[in-house]
Amino acid sequence: MKKYGWPIGMLVLVLFLTGCSERQELEKQAFVAVIGLDKGEKEHQIEVTFQISNPQVNTTQSAEAQNEEPSNIVTITAVDLLSAKELVQTSLSREITFSHLRTIIVGEKLAKEDLFRHVIGSAIIDPEMRREAIMIVSKEPAQDFIHANKPTMETRPHKYYEFMEDNWKNTGFVPISNLNVFFQRTEGELFLAGYATAQKDPEYEKNDDTYLAGEVPQSGGDPVEMIGSAVMQKGRMVGTLNGEETRLSLLLRRKNLLKTMITTFPDPLNEDYRISVVVGQGPKTKVKVNTDRSPPEVDVVVPIVLKINSNIALEDYTVSKQRQEALKKMVKTKMEQASGELIEKIQEEYKGEPFVWYATARKNFRTTGDFERYDWGEQFKKADVHVSFEVTIESFGEQLRPPTLNKREKDE
């Protein structure tokens, strides 16, 4: 026993190390779920809004906290995030922590300022700031957005954003872009952040997915809408893309982030109607960039897979190969046309591209110096871009042919 005495003693002593410092009681912490950033009234000041979730709500402990709000929203005016984090402690009893921070909301006004670059650049220096936090730009000041965002289903704010992010993977209306991606694209490449608003101004004339946040024709529901994206360049917001353009720019990437999306096309058999199809990911999108010639040439082949799960014109596609070909052709031309327009818009309005084609272009250069001298952003403005879609129809839903309702109509 004597032999093992001191090692065992040492091991017991190790247990006491936990009490030395960094002891954090779960009860004493305040978990920030959302941060909102706005421009302050004075020069070089920002207003930081913390949405702190109340862990007692919606748990077994909720009986003890019946009259407590699910979250506490505080706005602090300070020069940067770190000092705001300290100042919030003047009114908050618990110690604030970012360890569960998932969402950063930036007011459009601040995002368009040069100041934002400094704010976000200095925020990432704080080791507590996690690079996987998602960035969203809100049309109104972020604090108004956070105050307005009271979803009916999700009382706890972090859940709301988590589920919304899961949705985006399927709809592609909003790019999932975290701070890590933001800092990847600071050299002039375009970065897409989600675009959201609580100010609704529905427009009823548009087609399906060409809306920007606030324009979706809906009434009722949760107060907040997220669709489209804010285009950021060198840490500054320079424009917006609507839902359709956002989807396309996700689709045109080599690494397609869009799992499936539902979109509509004019029905090739019946001009009066549009047909809704589920567009799924085909095999890998092929991107070829030729930088040897001037202007550079970009070739993109996007394979997509269609599922015809709705058919408002009730036209029968299953019987004839020709009809299917007509549909394929329609989808192909429409998609190519839309992406052509998008690329033209981007070449005209911005310097750079949001499709991550620069990564493919980098392949053609031997050294980083060569690539920097080439100035991809400037070259892309005049590049020849050819996008082609390869369409295959995978399924026609659970009916062999549309219900024969329309035929009867004709008979009568």
Next chain:
Amino acid sequence: MIRVSDGKIGPREFFAILYGMMAIRVTDATPSLMLEDGLTAAWMLPLISAIVLFGSLMFLLAILKKYNMGLIDIVFELAGNGFGRLIILFMFVTVFSSMSLNGRSYSDIVITMYYPKSPLLLIMVALILGAALFIAHRGLEAIGRTALLVVPIFMLTSVLLIIGVANQLDPLFIFPIAGPGELEVIKGGLEFSAFFADIIIVGVLADRLRTFNAYRTASIWGLWVPAAKMALFLAVYVMMFDYPAVRNIAYPYHHLTRMAMVGSLANHMEALFLALWFVGAAIHFATYLYISALLLGKLINYQPFPQLLFPLAGLSVLIGMLPENPLMGDQLRKLLLQSSSGLFLLLPVFLWGIDRFRKGGKE
């Protein structure tokens, strides 16, 4: 089969020690230094270093085989008492100062990334005077066995980590392939070869292995596996954070563990990686401490060298506290590495040369 402990270690233990000494470098400030020089081609640097050191290692193995002694005795034998002592002194200074600066660097990682409110001294004492001394004091066998126990887990978690971030990686980010240009890359590889120079230093343990063949196998694997791991992780860092942003990140490994996700639920995996990493760090420093004591013992002709472990550990904590901030420490470390690269590369060649020149004719 239970073998009576004879104070010697086998090839697996030796490999585990080497892995603990070198592979853990992917987690500290080393990748940042390499990425600064190698940019997108940083992953080639460790491979070039390893190729260069492999040549050097071959010379070392040739001498070790011929004399069948530890490196220290060979140095005395070949270079004479005076000059040999000078070489050993230089080796000791390099190993010991590298340990002190590394200790500081690791403690800084802990404070920056995980425990911001802890005093630096506490972490350094816990790491070097506590954990590392505890392991080193039990002797080389204990180091070897502890290493053998945890190294497979490290290998497994490295793979898990890469799987955890795999969907966030973009392989095309490692282009342009040559980074800053081929010449720069080769130059960088030579400069950083001291990162794997441990493979030469551990020659001092050669007489503690059961057979020479065991030493040869373990040291060859022990050079290539950590070098390959370093290359892989450097590539992963670039694919994850992209050039040029990757240059700004202080401790890429620890950012990677934060970003790793298993499903959508377990996304705070870093605690698991921290615990394992700290065990790895303890083994790393235990080995360094042991080798420092061994070198110092030979240098001052003090046979019971394990008694030197405690004062050396204390001294290294004190030296580690000297630099004002981690960046200063890293600068010193880089300087140390670049200056000692040459020594460790040329030492085996030099010894081999003397051997040829002086005694070559006799055998």
